[in-house]
Amino acid sequence: MVKMHKIIGFAPSLLQIVMNNQVEVPVRQSGGIYLKNMVAHSWRDPTYNLKHTPGKVMPFHIHEQDCAVLRDTIVDAASIISKKAAEGLRALVLDVKYGSGAFMKEFDEARDTAQLLVNTSKGMGISTAALVTNMDSPIGRAVGNALEVAESIACLRGEGAPDLVELGCRQMATALHDGSALDKFQQMLESQGVSQQSARQLCRGDPWSVLTKADHVESVPATATGYVSNIDAMTVAQVCLSLGAGRRKAADTVDHRVGVTLAVRPGERVQAGQAWAQRKEEDRDESLRLPGAASNKSR
Structure with missing residues:
Protein backbone atom coordinates (compact mmCIF):
# COMPACT_ATOMS: atom_id res chain seq x y z
CA MET A 1 0.00 0.00 0.00
CA ASP A 76 -3.57 24.79 -9.30
CA ALA A 77 -7.02 26.30 -9.06
CA ALA A 78 -8.71 22.94 -9.50
CA SER A 79 -6.56 21.49 -6.71
CA ILE A 80 -7.90 24.16 -4.38
CA ILE A 81 -11.49 24.02 -5.56
CA SER A 82 -11.65 20.20 -5.52
CA LYS A 83 -11.35 20.17 -1.73
CA LYS A 84 -14.21 22.67 -1.54
CA ALA A 85 -16.32 20.73 -4.03
CA ALA A 86 -15.81 17.58 -1.97
CA GLU A 87 -17.98 19.16 0.74
CA GLY A 88 -20.94 19.27 -1.64
CA LEU A 89 -21.10 23.08 -1.69
CA ARG A 90 -23.63 24.97 -3.80
CA ALA A 91 -22.09 28.41 -3.11
CA LEU A 92 -18.58 29.52 -2.16
CA VAL A 93 -16.87 32.78 -1.14
CA LEU A 94 -13.06 32.76 -1.44
CA ASP A 95 -10.59 34.99 0.37
CA VAL A 96 -7.45 35.36 -1.79
CA LYS A 97 -4.47 36.90 0.03
CA TYR A 98 -1.57 39.05 -1.14
CA GLY A 99 1.22 40.84 0.74
CA SER A 100 4.30 40.04 2.82
CA GLY A 101 2.65 37.14 4.66
CA ALA A 102 1.07 35.55 1.58
CA PHE A 103 2.37 33.36 -1.25
CA MET A 104 1.44 36.12 -3.71
CA LYS A 105 3.10 39.44 -2.94
CA GLU A 106 1.35 41.68 -5.48
CA PHE A 107 -2.32 42.61 -5.80
CA ASP A 108 -2.44 41.99 -9.58
CA GLU A 109 -1.25 38.40 -9.18
CA ALA A 110 -3.82 37.74 -6.44
CA ARG A 111 -6.58 39.32 -8.55
CA ASP A 112 -5.74 37.10 -11.53
CA THR A 113 -5.61 34.02 -9.30
CA ALA A 114 -8.96 34.94 -7.77
CA GLN A 115 -10.50 35.16 -11.23
CA LEU A 116 -9.06 31.75 -12.16
CA LEU A 117 -10.44 30.21 -8.98
CA VAL A 118 -13.88 31.71 -9.55
CA ASN A 119 -14.00 30.52 -13.17
CA THR A 120 -12.87 27.01 -12.18
CA SER A 121 -15.41 26.77 -9.38
CA LYS A 122 -18.26 28.03 -11.53
CA GLY A 123 -17.28 25.46 -14.15
CA MET A 124 -17.93 22.80 -11.51
CA GLY A 125 -21.42 24.19 -10.88
CA ILE A 126 -20.63 26.11 -7.69
CA SER A 127 -21.84 29.72 -7.43
CA THR A 128 -18.63 31.54 -6.43
CA ALA A 129 -17.31 35.00 -5.54
CA ALA A 130 -13.85 36.07 -4.31
CA LEU A 131 -12.39 38.79 -2.11
CA VAL A 132 -8.78 39.93 -2.57
CA THR A 133 -7.42 41.07 0.80
CA ASN A 134 -4.09 42.25 2.18
CA MET A 135 -1.89 40.04 4.36
CA ASP A 136 0.97 42.38 5.29
CA SER A 137 -0.19 41.99 8.91
CA PRO A 138 -1.91 38.90 10.39
CA ILE A 139 -5.71 38.88 10.26
CA GLY A 140 -7.19 38.61 13.75
CA ARG A 141 -5.05 37.96 16.81
CA ALA A 142 -4.12 34.27 16.50
CA VAL A 143 -1.53 32.47 14.37
CA GLY A 144 -1.33 28.69 14.75
CA ASN A 145 -3.58 25.69 14.15
CA ALA A 146 -5.65 25.23 17.32
CA LEU A 147 -5.38 28.95 18.12
CA GLU A 148 -6.95 29.89 14.79
CA VAL A 149 -9.70 27.28 15.17
CA ALA A 150 -10.64 28.77 18.54
CA GLU A 151 -10.56 32.32 17.15
CA SER A 152 -12.66 31.31 14.12
CA ILE A 153 -15.31 29.83 16.41
CA ALA A 154 -15.26 33.02 18.50
CA CYS A 155 -15.81 34.97 15.28
CA LEU A 156 -18.77 32.75 14.35
CA ARG A 157 -20.17 33.57 17.80
CA GLY A 158 -19.76 37.30 17.10
CA GLU A 159 -16.80 37.59 19.51
CA GLY A 160 -13.85 37.78 17.10
CA ALA A 161 -11.21 40.47 16.54
CA PRO A 162 -12.68 43.49 14.69
CA ASP A 163 -10.72 42.97 11.46
CA LEU A 164 -11.60 39.26 11.38
CA VAL A 165 -15.28 39.99 12.03
CA GLU A 166 -15.22 42.66 9.32
CA LEU A 167 -13.82 40.18 6.80
CA GLY A 168 -16.42 37.60 7.82
CA CYS A 169 -19.25 40.13 7.60
CA ARG A 170 -18.22 41.08 4.09
CA GLN A 171 -18.58 37.44 3.17
CA MET A 172 -21.64 36.32 5.14
CA ALA A 173 -23.11 39.15 7.22
CA THR A 174 -26.56 37.69 7.89
CA ALA A 175 -25.38 34.14 8.56
CA LEU A 176 -22.75 35.41 11.00
CA HIS A 177 -25.24 37.38 13.07
CA ASP A 178 -28.16 34.92 13.20
CA GLY A 179 -26.01 31.91 14.19
CA SER A 180 -26.66 29.91 11.02
CA ALA A 181 -22.96 30.12 10.04
CA LEU A 182 -22.01 28.47 13.34
CA ASP A 183 -24.71 25.83 12.81
CA LYS A 184 -23.34 25.09 9.34
CA PHE A 185 -19.78 24.82 10.68
CA GLN A 186 -20.96 22.29 13.28
CA GLN A 187 -22.71 20.35 10.52
CA MET A 188 -19.53 20.34 8.42
CA LEU A 189 -17.50 19.01 11.36
CA GLU A 190 -19.93 16.15 11.88
CA SER A 191 -19.99 15.32 8.15
CA GLN A 192 -16.20 14.92 8.29
CA GLY A 193 -16.30 12.41 11.12
CA VAL A 194 -16.13 14.61 14.24
CA SER A 195 -18.42 13.20 16.91
CA GLN A 196 -21.64 15.11 17.55
CA GLN A 197 -20.61 15.72 21.16
CA SER A 198 -17.18 17.13 20.22
CA ALA A 199 -18.62 19.26 17.43
CA ARG A 200 -21.26 20.68 19.78
CA GLN A 201 -18.68 21.37 22.49
CA LEU A 202 -16.40 23.12 20.00
CA CYS A 203 -19.18 25.34 18.67
CA ARG A 204 -21.46 25.83 21.67
CA GLY A 205 -19.26 25.10 24.68
CA ASP A 206 -15.59 25.69 25.52
CA PRO A 207 -13.46 24.97 22.40
CA TRP A 208 -10.43 24.33 24.62
CA SER A 209 -12.16 21.35 26.17
CA VAL A 210 -11.65 19.71 22.76
CA LEU A 211 -8.56 21.50 21.41
CA THR A 212 -5.18 21.03 23.09
CA LYS A 213 -3.09 23.88 24.51
CA ALA A 214 0.67 24.37 24.50
CA ASP A 215 2.40 23.86 27.85
CA HIS A 216 4.26 27.17 27.93
CA VAL A 217 3.18 30.78 27.30
CA GLU A 218 5.93 33.37 26.81
CA SER A 219 5.06 37.08 26.65
CA VAL A 220 6.89 39.27 24.13
CA PRO A 221 7.39 42.82 25.50
CA ALA A 222 7.41 46.00 23.43
CA THR A 223 10.79 47.71 23.29
CA ALA A 224 9.39 51.27 23.13
CA THR A 225 6.26 53.31 23.81
CA GLY A 226 4.19 54.40 20.81
CA TYR A 227 1.56 53.34 18.29
CA VAL A 228 1.96 50.07 16.41
CA SER A 229 2.48 50.92 12.74
CA ASN A 230 2.93 47.37 11.41
CA ILE A 231 3.10 43.71 12.45
CA ASP A 232 4.93 41.77 9.76
CA ALA A 233 2.89 38.69 8.93
CA MET A 234 5.80 36.78 7.39
CA THR A 235 8.01 37.19 10.47
CA VAL A 236 5.20 35.94 12.70
CA ALA A 237 4.62 33.00 10.33
CA GLN A 238 8.32 32.08 10.36
CA VAL A 239 8.36 32.04 14.17
CA CYS A 240 5.26 29.82 14.18
CA LEU A 241 7.00 27.51 11.71
CA SER A 242 10.02 27.31 14.03
CA LEU A 243 7.70 26.46 16.92
CA GLY A 244 6.35 23.52 14.90
CA ALA A 245 3.04 24.94 13.62
CA GLY A 246 3.92 24.04 10.02
CA ARG A 247 6.15 21.81 7.91
CA ARG A 248 9.55 22.57 6.41
CA LYS A 249 9.41 19.24 4.55
CA ALA A 250 6.65 16.74 3.85
CA ALA A 251 7.76 14.28 6.55
CA ASP A 252 7.63 16.87 9.37
CA THR A 253 4.97 16.54 12.08
CA VAL A 254 2.71 19.53 12.75
CA ASP A 255 2.19 20.56 16.38
CA HIS A 256 -1.37 21.91 16.48
CA ARG A 257 -0.91 23.39 19.98
CA VAL A 258 1.71 26.03 19.28
CA GLY A 259 1.52 29.50 17.76
CA VAL A 260 1.37 33.21 18.47
CA THR A 261 -1.43 35.43 19.78
CA LEU A 262 -1.38 39.22 19.38
CA ALA A 263 -2.36 41.55 22.23
CA VAL A 264 -2.32 44.64 20.01
CA ARG A 265 -3.14 45.48 16.39
CA PRO A 266 -1.68 48.10 14.01
CA GLY A 267 -2.91 51.53 15.08
CA GLU A 268 -3.13 50.66 18.79
CA ARG A 269 -0.91 52.22 21.47
CA VAL A 270 1.59 50.14 23.44
CA GLN A 271 3.82 50.96 26.42
CA ALA A 272 7.47 49.93 26.64
CA GLY A 273 7.61 46.60 28.47
CA GLN A 274 3.95 45.82 27.75
CA ALA A 275 3.31 42.41 26.19
CA TRP A 276 2.31 42.95 22.55
CA ALA A 277 2.26 39.21 21.75
CA GLN A 278 2.46 35.78 23.36
CA ARG A 279 4.25 32.66 22.11
CA LYS A 280 2.45 29.39 22.81
CA GLU A 281 5.17 26.71 22.79
CA GLU A 282 6.04 23.29 24.07
CA ASP A 283 9.65 24.06 25.00
CA ARG A 284 10.84 27.52 25.91
CA ASP A 285 13.17 28.85 23.23
CA GLU A 286 14.67 32.24 24.03
CA SER A 287 15.86 32.65 20.44
CA LEU A 288 12.29 32.94 19.12
CA ARG A 289 11.46 36.45 20.28
CA LEU A 290 9.68 37.71 17.15
CA PRO A 291 12.61 40.02 16.27
CA GLY A 292 11.48 42.88 14.05
CA ALA A 293 7.93 41.58 13.76
CA ALA A 294 6.35 44.77 15.10
CA SER A 295 7.30 48.38 14.46
CA ASN A 296 5.90 51.46 16.15
CA LYS A 297 5.97 55.22 15.97
CA SER A 298 6.68 57.02 19.22
CA ARG A 299 4.16 59.70 20.17
Missing part, protein backbone atom coordinates in the same frame (compact mmCIF):
# COMPACT_ATOMS: atom_id res chain seq x y z
CA VAL A 2 2.87 2.35 0.80
CA LYS A 3 4.06 2.19 -2.82
CA MET A 4 0.65 2.46 -4.52
CA HIS A 5 1.25 6.10 -5.40
CA LYS A 6 4.12 4.94 -7.65
CA ILE A 7 1.77 3.01 -9.94
CA ILE A 8 1.28 4.72 -13.31
CA GLY A 9 -2.29 6.01 -13.41
CA PHE A 10 -2.61 6.38 -9.62
CA ALA A 11 -2.73 10.20 -9.58
CA PRO A 12 -5.40 10.56 -12.31
CA SER A 13 -7.48 7.85 -10.61
CA LEU A 14 -7.20 9.71 -7.31
CA LEU A 15 -8.42 12.87 -9.03
CA GLN A 16 -11.50 10.99 -10.29
CA ILE A 17 -12.29 9.88 -6.72
CA VAL A 18 -11.96 13.45 -5.42
CA MET A 19 -14.38 14.73 -8.07
CA ASN A 20 -16.94 11.92 -7.62
CA ASN A 21 -20.04 13.15 -5.77
CA GLN A 22 -21.00 9.56 -4.91
CA VAL A 23 -17.91 9.10 -2.69
CA GLU A 24 -18.21 10.07 0.99
CA VAL A 25 -16.98 13.56 1.92
CA PRO A 26 -14.11 12.52 4.28
CA VAL A 27 -12.70 10.16 1.63
CA ARG A 28 -12.84 12.83 -1.09
CA GLN A 29 -11.25 15.46 1.15
CA SER A 30 -8.45 13.11 2.18
CA GLY A 31 -7.87 12.30 -1.48
CA GLY A 32 -7.75 15.98 -2.38
CA ILE A 33 -5.14 16.68 0.30
CA TYR A 34 -3.08 13.63 -0.72
CA LEU A 35 -3.21 14.65 -4.39
CA LYS A 36 -2.22 18.24 -3.60
CA ASN A 37 0.78 17.08 -1.53
CA MET A 38 1.75 14.53 -4.18
CA VAL A 39 1.79 17.22 -6.89
CA ALA A 40 3.60 19.69 -4.62
CA HIS A 41 6.40 17.30 -3.59
CA SER A 42 6.70 14.78 -6.43
CA TRP A 43 6.03 16.68 -9.67
CA ARG A 44 8.68 15.70 -12.19
CA ASP A 45 11.51 18.22 -12.66
CA PRO A 46 12.52 18.02 -16.35
CA THR A 47 16.09 19.06 -15.45
CA TYR A 48 16.47 16.58 -12.59
CA ASN A 49 18.44 13.97 -14.54
CA LEU A 50 20.97 16.67 -15.45
CA LYS A 51 21.43 17.54 -11.76
CA HIS A 52 21.31 14.00 -10.35
CA THR A 53 24.47 12.70 -8.67
CA PRO A 54 25.39 9.20 -9.91
CA GLY A 55 25.26 6.56 -7.18
CA LYS A 56 22.49 8.27 -5.20
CA VAL A 57 18.95 6.90 -5.06
CA MET A 58 16.65 9.03 -7.20
CA PRO A 59 13.57 10.27 -5.30
CA PHE A 60 10.09 9.37 -6.53
CA HIS A 61 8.57 11.60 -9.19
CA ILE A 62 5.11 11.37 -10.74
CA HIS A 63 5.39 9.54 -14.07
CA GLU A 64 5.47 11.75 -17.16
CA GLN A 65 2.28 10.11 -18.43
CA ASP A 66 0.41 11.03 -15.24
CA CYS A 67 1.88 14.53 -15.30
CA ALA A 68 0.47 15.00 -18.79
CA VAL A 69 -3.00 13.82 -17.72
CA LEU A 70 -3.03 16.04 -14.64
CA ARG A 71 -1.68 19.00 -16.59
CA ASP A 72 -4.47 18.65 -19.12
CA THR A 73 -7.28 18.18 -16.60
CA ILE A 74 -6.28 20.12 -13.51
CA VAL A 75 -4.49 23.36 -12.66
